[in-house]
Amino acid sequence: MSRFGRSGPPPIRDTYSLLVLNITFRTTADDLFPLFDKYGEVVDIYIPRDRRTGDSRGFAFVRYKYEDEAQKAVDRLDGRVVDGREIMVQFAKYGPNAERINKGRIVEPLPRSRGRSRSHSPRRWYRDDYRDDYRDRDYRRRSRSRSRDRYSRDSYRERDYRHRSRSRSPDGYKKHGRDSLSPPRRSPSRSRSRSRSYSPDDNKRRGRDSSASPASRSPSRTPPCKTSPSPERSPVRREHNDDRSPRSRSPST
């Protein structure tokens, strides 16, 4: 749903999408329009919203008609405080095939930093030396997971969306050997249940001493369920069934 494109979103190939991050969850396209429109011709503004709550996800897409204007907006609006929140503006990628678009149309000045450190990162400015380290490996990931958890929890089918997102992460950890086929876990799990401090001998003694249920102490001799033949395993039933066949079942005539 485009704020301005009632008949539909304008062709992306003719527009340059900017990703506006860190905006407040209450910021709307109308709030961003005047800000971005001042720096260039805004073709369309779109703010993804939660399908359930309909709330803003905290970021928006602003489409400019010209790249230079978009670039200018990025440079000017990046780090701008909107609604009491510092927003981040950077070139956006549209879908998994955005790379082609970037190469064909949008020419990112810094594809590596994605405009993150292009000039001045508001967060970097701050004295996050000590916090940066801690949040960079745990806090950030966990926080993301938590926020995303909302969507994945109710809309588990959207896990694809999250999965794709994770894919973008540096493949450094991936090379660590994240084989879904051979997960090393479960090891402690079973070990834990067996971690009881009782030896096999103890088990035997316990069973005898306990003697809680007579049935359990002599299951081999007197099984609780007398060898009642299951209907399906019993061949007789089969014959019976065959006997019931209409063909055989037609004594008359």
Added chain:
DNA sequence: GTTGAGCGTT
């Protein structure tokens, strides 16, 4: 009523 380091639909 809230969170947050993230990429979109008619």
